[in-house]
Amino acid sequence: MTPIARPGSRQHGVRRRFGLLLVPVLALALAAGAVACGSSDSSTTGRDVIDTLRVGVIGSTNVISGPVGFAHQRGDLVKSLKPLGVNKVEVFSFPNGPDLNQALIGGRLDVASYGDTPALVARGSGLGTRLLTINQFNNNAGVVAKDPSITSLDDLAGKKIGVPKGSYIDRYLQGALQEKGIRATLIHLYPADQEAPLSSGEIAAAALPAVIPSVSLQAFEAKGFHLVDSVYRDHPKLAGTSATVSSDEFLAKHPDFGAAWQKLNADSVRYAKAHWDDYLDFEVKNSKADPQAIRDAANPNGYSEEPFPSAGVELLRGTKEFLVAQKSIRDDFDLDGWFYRPSQSADKS
Structure with missing residues (x-):
């Protein structure tokens, strides 16, 4: 197994050297509620009506990427979820997946969109999450x-x-x-x-x-x-995949949300593929990267209208098996049972 360097804690000002603060993934994931994206009154368990949907993403800007982000820019995200009581969307960015996991399980986020590895580690650490969609797969x-x-x-x-x-x-x-x-x-x-x-x-x-x-x-x-x-x-x-997950608590509180999000994802992918140049313009506008690099990296075959495309599931399964072997996942779990199915109870484990 490859040895991992684990530097000690340092002040943020010196984190630009290679000795950055590195907290074990499991400790980050289990430290629920350490990241506050709002007051305690707005936690998942404290709201009968969603009103403001709180979405966590990875990056330096509070922007949802991908086809769902493109839909949000057009106003279709709120429009699609309005029957569920969603009137507004707030997006919070995090530097990495473990930090985002803290906020999600602490009830400060309703939805998390990030890479497959932190999502799998969180579920394998005993955190009550459900996979809503595989957003993108075959990631380079x-x-x-x-x-x-x-x-x-x-x-x-x-x-x-x-x-x-x-x-x-x-x-x-x-x-x-x-x-x-x-x-x-x-x-x-x-x-x-x-x-x-x-x-x-x-x-x-x-x-x-x-x-x-x-x-x-x-x-x-x-x-x-x-x-x-x-x-x-x-x-x-x-190759990697990216995922959107939500907590069991949130899905139990709002039982129609999972199916609505999956339909939103399918509609968003369909629209993005039909308006591919416009979609790439959206990604270019929201990125500081070279526009041509964005266009060259774009892969329409990495998006699917299905919430769990077979190619993405195969990659996800391989990643889970690797993480279990590496002991990054504490307790192995049934991957298919993690997938949110509208016909299943949201709190079924």
Whole structure:
């Protein structure tokens, strides 16, 4: 198993070096309620009427990406959910999945949209969540380096690699290293914090997302860092998926929400594919990345009107099995039983 570097706690001001604060994923997930997105009166269990739907996303801006985000921009998200008492949507951004899990299970969020790995770890840690949709699948990621002598993962044996821990990028990297029997030290770094230590040599390589709207891999390549390894080129079975989940409590309180969200997702995907250029314009507008990188990374085949497309489920199942083997998932669980089905009770485990 690849050893993971776990730096100690530091003040936020020094977190831009590779020794960022790294709290174990399970501890983050189980520290319910530590992140407040509103007052205690607005928690999931305290509202009979949704009124303001609170959505958590990963990133630096409070924007929902993907076809559902495109629908929200057009006003269709609120329109679709208005019969359920939704009059407004508030979006909260988080740097990574474990932080978002805190807010979701603490009742400060109603819906969470993020990568498959933190969503699976949360469920496997005993948190009461339900998968509403697989938003996107076959997500690419890759590893870049500055040193020209590093041309493959083999050249990274014994070296430091920056990676956003607890993400689908982390799962890909650990899986790729394990496949080749390579031991490296993984340093918890968000994509925005990787360029400086990679340029200075503090880390030998950086593992980065390559899917819209997070096209960090393409951005680093444009700056002269070279590709060492990628999902699409070298490890297609390690492709990631992104997911939307909600808590059992919220779905039990609002039993019509799950089916309504799944219909919203299907309608949003159908519309985005029929207006693909307009959809890409939406993603470009909401990203600081190079517009061409966004367009090049776009993959209409990575979206499905079905809430649980078979290709996405296969990838999700492989990720869960890997996380169980790595003991990142504390208690294994039935994947199909995690999927929200309108015919099932929301609180059925």
